[in-house]
Amino acid sequence: MIGVILSAGMGTRLMPLTKDIPKPLLEINGMTLLERMIKNLMKTDIEDFILIVGYNKEKVIDLAPKLEEKYSINIKILENEKYDVTNTSVSTYIASKYIEDNQKDDFILVNGDNVVDPEIITRIGERKNTSLIVDNFKDLNEESFKLIIADETFNDDKTIASGTIAEIGKGIDIASSTGEFIGVSKVSAKDITRFNEILEDLMDEDKQNYYDFAYKPLSLESPIDFVLTNGLKWTEIDDHNDWQQAQKLINEFEN
Template sequence: MIGVILSAGMGTRLMPLTKEIPKPLLEINGMTLLERMMKNLMNENITEFIVIVGYNKQKVIELAPKLEKKHSIRITILENKRYDVTNTSVSTCIASRYIEENHADDFILINGDNVVDPEIIKRIAERKNTAMIVDNVKELNEESFKLIIENETFTEEKTIANGTIAEIGKGIDIDSSTGEFIGVSKVSRKDLAKFNEILEDLIDEDEQNYYDFAYETLSKVSEIDYVLTNGLKWTEIDDKNDWNQAQKLIDEFEN
C-alpha cells in the first residue's frame, strides 16, 4: 500500500504563514504536518509515499531525503506544474496514473493540510474496498464537503456504511446529508483503472474539479466503504481558525 499526500496548493488564506512554504510544511510541536501524517501512515506499515508538489515545491524536495533517511522510507516527488490554475483532480490523477503505470497497488489519499486522529488512518487502512472517511457527527455548514449516501446499509457496529453516492459537494442540502467527507480516502487496486478514467473525465470537463467527485461515479460501479468517524476528531487547515484548532488537536493526540 502507498501513501499519497497532496501538497501542491498555495494556502492563500493562511498567509503570511505560507508565504515561503506550502501548508504541509507548517510545524506544530516541532514537526511538519507532512511528517506527522507520514508517521500515522507508517504505523499501518506504509513505507512508500508519493507527494504531489507545486507551490514552493523546492522546500518539499529538499526535505524528502531527510525524511527518507530518518524513517527508512521511500518518497517519490511528482509535480503538478499547473498547480495555480488546476485543482485536486489534476494532482490526484498525476499520482494515481503513476501508480497504475509503475506499480499498481492500493493507496491511501490524503489532503496535505489534514490533521486527524491516528485511529482514522488505522480504520481506513484496514478496508479491502475503496473507502472514504465520513464525519457523521460534526455539525455541517455551507463550507462542509457533504455527501448523500442512498440505499445505506451499516455494519452491526455502525462503523461502516455502504451504498451509492447520490450527491457530493459543498452546495448540497445540509439536512439531507449523511455527513462530511474529510479528505482521507483509499483507492483499491481493483478500482484503480476506473478511478483514473473517471478523474480524466472530470479534468476534461473542468480542470478546477475536485477529485472527490470521482467517488460519486465510482460508487455506481464498485462497492465503496464509508468509514464513519463516530466522533473521532480531525480538521482541515484552511484558515487561521483551523490552524488554531489543529494545534489544540495535536496537543490532545500527543497527550
C-alpha cells in the same frame, strides 16, 4: 499499499504563514504536518509514499531525503506544474496514473493540510474496498464537503456504511446529508483504472474540479466503504481559525 499526500496548493488564506512554504510544511510542536501524516500512514505498514508538489516545491523536495533516512521509507516526488491554475483532480490524477502505470497497488490518499486522529488512518487502512472517511458527528455548514449515501446499510457496530453516493459537494442540502467527506480516502488497486478514467473526465470538464467528485460515479460501479468517524476528531487547515484548531488537536492527540 502506498501513501499519497497532496502537497501542491498555495494556501492563500493562511498568509503570511504560507508566504514561503506550502501548507504541509507548517510546524506544530516542532514537527511539520507532512511528517506527522507520514508517521500516521506508517502505522498501516506503508513504506512507499508519493508527494505531489507545486507551490514552493523545493522546500518539500529538500525535506524528502531527510524523512526517507529518518523513517527508512521511500518517497517519490511528482510535480503538478500547473498547481496555480488547477485543483485536486489534476494532482490526484498525476499520482494515481503513476501508480497504475508502475506498481498498481492500493493507495491511501490524503490532503496535505489535514490533521486527524491517528485512529482514522488505521481504520481506513484496514479496508479492502475503495473507502472514504465520513464525519457523521460534527455539525455541517455551507463549507462542509457533504455527501448523501443512498441505499445505506451498516455493519454490526455501526462503524462502516455501504451504499452509493447520491450527491457530493458543498452545495447539497445539510439536513439530507449523511456527513462530511474529510479528505482521507483509499483507492483499491482493482478500481484504479476506472478511477483514473473518471478523473480524466473531470479534468476535461474543468481543471478546477475536486477529485472527490470521482467517487460518485465510481460508487455506482464498484463497492465503496464509508468509514464513519463516530466522534474521532480532525480538521482541514484552510484558514487561521482552522490553524488554531489544528494546534489544539495536536496537543490533545499527543497528550
